Amino acid sequence: MKILSWNVRGLGAPDKRRMVKHHLSNTSCDIIMLQETKLSCEEGERFVRYCKRWEGRFQMAEGNSGGLGIVWNPDKVLITEVSGNKNWMTCMAHNRDRKYGVRIWNVYGPTGSDEKTKLWGELEDSILKCTDKKFIVGGDFNAILDLTEKRGGSNRISKEMLEFKNFVRRIEATDCIPVEGWFTWTNRRQGFTNIAERLDRFLVGEGWILEGIPTIASTLPISTSDHYPLQMDIGTATQGGGGYFKFQNMWWREKSLKSQLEQWWMECKHIQGTPSFCFVKKLLFVKNKLKIWNRDVFKNIFEEKDKIGKELEKLNLIVMEKGMTSIEFEEEKRLKNSLNEILAREEIYWRDKARELWIREGDKNTKFFHA
Structure with missing residues (x-):
């Protein structure tokens, strides 16, 4: 299952609708989560009909701000139990081919500090009802976890960062680090006034990790909005190829392997999340490194x-x-x-x-x- 999250910064203008429709027509994603559509529910439904092969549900914008939408390909997924408010939508998505389901939250975070605190509380109450922990929370959170997710502007740790980090910890989710692209928003200014931040992300429930189902995120270089879209693949083979993998005892004949394994393990320091998530992600990282090492160093x-x-x-x-x-x-x-x-x-x-x-x-x- 492939999910795309995108703050489109409005779908009212005809040229913006054409551009977004073009990207949706060429995507292989099954579900599209849209933020800041600036559309009413009726306008959202018209937009889905304009895009033809998609179906969708929308949360109405307030004036010229906000607005959420979940759009899906009915040939690939079945969407049920849609609900939400002005800052988040949730639904249950079932994959028709692989016969597994996932609870999804589409989030559009407010800019005010008090409003964010209220939103984290609402989401926590809703997410913790998902007892199997197989959930995906994605969207534009309008928040960052630490200063590595910001370039330019103020460089101090704020109360909002700490509250957002505590929210992620309380729902026992893991931030899915993109394999490509880091910053998802930019003010598109030049020189020292340019600011870029990682405002958009996917948070993954521990249930996916414990079952060994891979979740891979990547930032797409599409500049229709000031936000870059973020794509997640659930259940897709990890980079380096799928198939059966077994550690070969003959590899220990190569004296440098032990130090090489220690080096690869230390390279995984950036992985964040629950202990079980970090452990599984480190094993996947080392496995892919071993495949390359076996091919190029140990050889057939x-x-x-x-x-x-x-x-x-x-x-x-x-x-x-x-x-x-x-x-x-x-x-x-x-x-x-x-x-x-x-x-x-x-x-x-x-x-x-x-x-x-x-x-x-x-x-x-x-x-x-x-x-």
Whole structure:
């Protein structure tokens, strides 16, 4: 399931509607969460009809500010239980293909400090009713967690930052760090007056993490609004490819691996969230690093064995024709040592394979096991 969150800064102007419709027509997302539509419910419904293949529900704007919408592709998802107020909408989304559901909150945070405090309380009461913790809270929160999420302007830690961080902790959610893009809003000014902040984000419930379902966010470089849209993929294979992964014991033959693993683990310091979320994310990070290391450093043992065998054959032909010199002697010694190391790694590989087969097949009570 793919979800897009976007503060569009108004859909009243015809040129803005055309631009947003263009992006919605080209997206592969199943659900679109819109903030600051500046539309009434009736105008929102007309906009959905204008975009054709989508369906949607809207919260009415107050004058020329606010307004929320949840738009979805009815061929891919089923949306039920839609409710909310001027600052948030919630719904239940069911994936038609994969048959799992997720509770979603679409948030548009106010600018005032008191209003934000009230909003965090309302959301907390609503979110904590989701007992399986499989929820996604996304949108424009108009708040940042710390100073790393701001460039330019005031650089002091505010009360609003602390309240927002406490809210995230209380609902036991994890901030989904985007794999691409960091700041989601900019005032589009030049020079020292330019300010950029990470106001938009997805907060992920712990239920997704504990079940091992990947959630990946990325910021899209679309400049129709002063906010960049944020996309989340739920259940999509992580970067580096999916499929079965198993740590190979033969890797320990490479002496540098232990220090390399420690280095990769330390590179995960930026991950924030609950302990279980951080642990799972670190494992995924190290797994992807191991895949690359295995491909580029450790390499395929069978291909390396064939390669060294051919080099030895070529060297032996030279020795047979021209005799052995000190150069050939050292080269033969190096190749034999390399081949011996490859064969040792291969022995470990096949030993693990045999153990894996036993675990998978087990004692099937055949004559072989009684012999």
